[in-house]
Amino acid sequence: xxxxxxxxxxxxxxFNVNETDLNGDFSITSVDNWDSITQLTxxxxxxxxxxxxxxxxxxxxFQSYEEGKxxxxxxxxxx
Amino acid sequence: xxxxxxxxxxxGTRSGIGKAIAERFAEEGAIVYANAREDNSIDSWAKAxxxxxxxxxxxxxxxxxxxxxxxxxxxxxxxxQGQLDILVNNAGIVSYELLAxxxxxxxxxxxxxxxxxxxxxxxIASRLMSRQKSGSIINISSIVGVQGVKGQLxxxxxxxxxxxxxxxxxxxxASSNIRVNAIAPGMVETDRxxxxxxxxxxxxxxxIGMGRLAKPKEIANTCIFLGSNLSEYVSGQIIGVDxxxxx
Numbered sequence: 001x002x003x004x005x006x007x008x009x010x011x012x013x014x015f016n017v018n019e020t021d022l023n024g025d026f027s028i029t030s031v032d033n034w035d036s037i038t039q040l041t042x043x044x045x046x047x048x049x050x051x052x053x054x055x056x057x058x059x060x061x062f063q064s065y066e067e068g069k070x071x072x073x074x075x076x077x078x079x
Numbered sequence: 080x081x082x083x084x085x086x087x088x089x090x091g092t093r094s095g096i097g098k099a100i101a102e103r104f105a106e107e108g109a110i111v112y113a114n115a116r117e118d119n120s121i122d123s124w125a126k127a128x129x130x131x132x133x134x135x136x137x138x139x140x141x142x143x144x145x146x147x148x149x150x151x152x153x154x155x156x157x158x159x160q161g162q163l164d165i166l167v168n169n170a171g172i173v174s175y176e177l178l179a180x181x182x183x184x185x186x187x188x189x190x191x192x193x194x195x196x197x198x199x200x201x202x203i204a205s206r207l208m209s210r211q212k213s214g215s216i217i218n219i220s221s222i223v224g225v226q227g228v229k230g231q232l233x234x235x236x237x238x239x240x241x242x243x244x245x246x247x248x249x250x251x252x253a254s255s256n257i258r259v260n261a262i263a264p265g266m267v268e269t270d271r272x273x274x275x276x277x278x279x280x281x282x283x284x285x286x287i288g289m290g291r292l293a294k295p296k297e298i299a300n301t302c303i304f305l306g307s308n309l310s311e312y313v314s315g316q317i318i319g320v321d322x323x324x325x326x
Contacts, residue, residue: 044206044209053203055150
């Protein structure tokens with residue numbers, strides 16, 4: 001599976017949404033069930049999938065679908 | 080061999096309590112990642128202990144305030160062993176001074192090592208442990224963090240913080256089956272403290288109910304309990320190992 005598909009699959013599972021919902025507006029401010037618990041779950045699933053471990057600052061800044069892509073790319077994961 | 084099959088990271092193992100903990104963990108069959116700051120400083124000891132107890136004691140050189148290296152070293156453990164079962168946060172610095180003589184610069188440095196470095200390692204280790212749904216984090220505190228003591232304001236402040244963060248982390252991590260406890264030793268007969276004790280505090284022997292300093296091994300033995308499955312329902316506790324000391 002392509003990395004972007006894996007990335008999207010984790011988002012759809014964690015937030016219980018369709019892949020078509022994932023766009024530039026998908027963020028902590030627009031998604032009702034995006035809180036600190038789901039954010040940690042999201043990070044944990046991504047870390048497992050891509051075998052990486054995010055720095056604390058990156059976890060704190062992981063607050064949108066698009067920002068998340070930039071952060072994951074910092075760990076040499078091509079999306 | 081109560082820790083057989085467990086993988087532990089112990090910080091500050093070059094001497095004193097940390098060294099005793101690492102030796103007891105090895106004796107109980109754990110694979111031990113023994114941390115020290117100075118490169119190559121514990122190589123020969125680690126080799127000897129590995130041989131004596133037929134296990135692996137692997138030196139892990141980093142400064143707990145160097146967060147990026149600390150993270151890399153913890154991830155190395157995960158890569159090499161596939162698991163991290165026990166974290167013993169022992170590395171710390173100590174000083175003796177009155178309130179009016181407390182340097183704020185040194186106070187900040189002490190918090191950076193004794194508290195911030197500890198929290199950072201707990202952050203990384205707990206994320207690995209939560210994926211395993213098991214783990215034990217043991218923070219080495221001090222009796223002065225519980226009782227306070229005249230002439231050690233900075234150190235007692237950091238150890239009070241250790242006690243509070245231990246209790247909070249225990250509550251947060253319990254649902255992931257990660258236990259977090261602290262050990263609060265009294266006066267311990269390490270080479271470093273023995274000298275200070277003889278020079279400055281020999282009259283304090285009267286404060287110790289049992290009338291003697293603790294052996295480092297006696298602190299290590301409580302660590303064995305907290306690292307093992309014997310303590311699987313114990314979390315959020317500050318366990319005094321102080322021979323009934325009352326300052």
